[in-house]
Amino acid sequence: MRKDTVRAGKLSNGQAWMEVEFCxxxxxxxxxxxxxxxxxxxxxxPAERATQIAMAAHELLQNAVKYxxxxxxxxKLRIDPPKDWVDLVVENRCTASAAKQLKVAASRLTKAADxxxxxxxxxxxxxxxxxxxxxxxxxxxxxxxxxxEFAVRGxxxxxxxxxxxxxxxxxxxxxx
Amino acid sequence: xxxxxxxxxxxxxxxxxxxxxxxxxSVRVTEPGELKEFFGQVHxxxxxxxxxEVVVDLRDLDFLNSTAFKPLVHWLGLIxxxxxxxxxxxxxxxxxxxxxxxxxxxxxxxxxxxxxxVEGA
Numbered sequence: 597m598r599k600d601t602v603r604a605g606k607l608s609n610g611q612a613w614m615e616v617e618f619c620x621x622x623x624x625x626x627x628x629x630x631x632x633x634x635x636x637x638x639x640x641x642p643a644e645r646a647t648q649i650a651m652a653a654h655e656l657l658q659n660a661v662k663y664x665x666x667x668x669x670x671x672k673l674r675i676d677p678p679k680d681w682v683d684l685v686v687e688n689r690c691t692a693s694a695a696k697q698l699k700v701a702a703s704r705l706t707k708a709a710d711x712x713x714x715x716x717x718x719x720x721x722x723x724x725x726x727x728x729x730x731x732x733x734x735x736x737x738x739x740x741x742x743x744x745e746f747a748v749r750g751x752x753x754x755x756x757x758x759x760x761x762x763x764x765x766x767x768x769x770x771x772x
Numbered sequence: 773x774x775x776x777x778x779x780x781x782x783x784x785x786x787x788x789x790x791x792x793x794x795x796x797x798s799v800r801v802t803e804p805g806e807l808k809e810f811f812g813q814v815h816x817x818x819x820x821x822x823x824x825e826v827v828v829d830l831r832d833l834d835f836l837n838s839t840a841f842k843p844l845v846h847w848l849g850l851i852x853x854x855x856x857x858x859x860x861x862x863x864x865x866x867x868x869x870x871x872x873x874x875x876x877x878x879x880x881x882x883x884x885x886x887x888x889x890v891e892g893a
Contacts, residue, residue: 626779626800629835647871654800655838662802712882719883722842723849731845732838739875 604635610678612639617670625661629654632673639675641682641761648740649673649682652757655732656686663694665751677761684742684757695748698755701730702746711737773817775810777801780833782810786817790825790863796832799840807843815850823860831867831892836876848884859887866892 604614614635616628632653636646653671660669666689674683690698708714715734722731733755736742742757773784780797793814801807818826836844851859864880866873874890881888 622800622802626798626835644871648875651835651872654835658837658839712879715879716883719845719880722845731842735838735841735876735879738879739872 602631606639610676612675612677613673615670615672617668622661625654625657628657628671632671635673636675636682640677641675645682645761649684649742652684652736652740652742653686655736656684656755656757659698659732659755660686660688660690660753663690663698663753664688665690665694675761680761682742682759682761685754687752687754689751690753692751695751695753698746698753699748701733702744702748705730705733705737705744706746708737711741773810773814775807784814784817786821786823790827791818791821791823792827792829794829794832795836796834798835799833800835800837801840804839804842804846807840808846811843811847812850815847818860819854819858825861825863827863827865829865830873830877831865831870833870833873835872841876844880845883848880848887851887852884861887861889863889863891866890868892 601615601617604612606612612635614632616631629650633646633650636649637643641649653673657669657671660671669686669688672683672685672687676682705714711734715731715738718731718734733744736757737744740757740759742759745756745758747754747756773786775782780795780799782793782795784793785791799807848862851862864877866877868874877888877890881890
């Protein structure tokens with residue numbers, strides 16, 4: 597059995613990276629979120645951005661743990677200040693039905709021109725349904741301002757959330 | 773009314789005007805069911821006391837995962853189902869230093885712009 601692992605380092609080109617792999621545990625997800633946030637701050641990412649990246653890690657890990665099939669989930673984070681870029685990848689193996697569900701959610705989210713619009717649409721659907729909603733992924737796209745990429749090969753799932761380290765102004769609030 | 777679980781607490785005081793709700797800690801639930809039920813009870817109490825507004829203080833709320841966000845969305849859906857003249861509004865108080873709150877509540881106010889206001893953003 598593989599052990600839980602945490603590895604982190606800094607490269608000579610200014611990049612900082614960390615990897616966490618663990619057996620699914622809800623309690624560990626929050627620890628991982630705090631670790632990611634602390635790591636970002638240590639890598640001189642502004643506190644506001646660090647919080648958003650950590651939130652994204654939490655949401656991705658939550659999905660990975662919820663749908664993990666073989667008892668493993670992992671997160672990889674790469675901070676690249678010279679290129680103003682953050683790259684967050686969460687990988688796991690999930691059930692066939694969960695992989696199918698993810699493909700549907702992924703298609704909708706990645707095709708959306710406006711992250712806020714699809715987020716609000718999902719909230720309307722959430723108000724009416726009981727099962728999984730994709731709200732966590734929409735949250736990453738809008739609140740954390742990270743683009744999502746999905747790779748599903750059989751039951752192996754990889755979700756990448758990436759984007760600039762610098763923040764953009766959130767779109768103005770829309771009135772009905 | 774109060775709900776206290778490992779890591780978080782939600783307290784509701786309907787005796788004040790307007791009624792007050794305070795959420796604190798880190799709300800990380802695996803299923804939304806119990807929280808949804810709690811917010812349903814809060815909704816019934818607020819309707820019962822004829823509230824026009826409720827203040828929800830999030831300033832001590834460290835984190836809210838998306839599963840815990842769903843019951844909030846569902847709650848607003850319940851308010852929206854009331855006759856227009858029976859609806860109450862929800863005023864969220866947030867903390868600037870809790871950086872996740874502004875975009876999160878901003879999105880919630882886009883979902884329900886007539887019911888939600890955000891203070892402290």
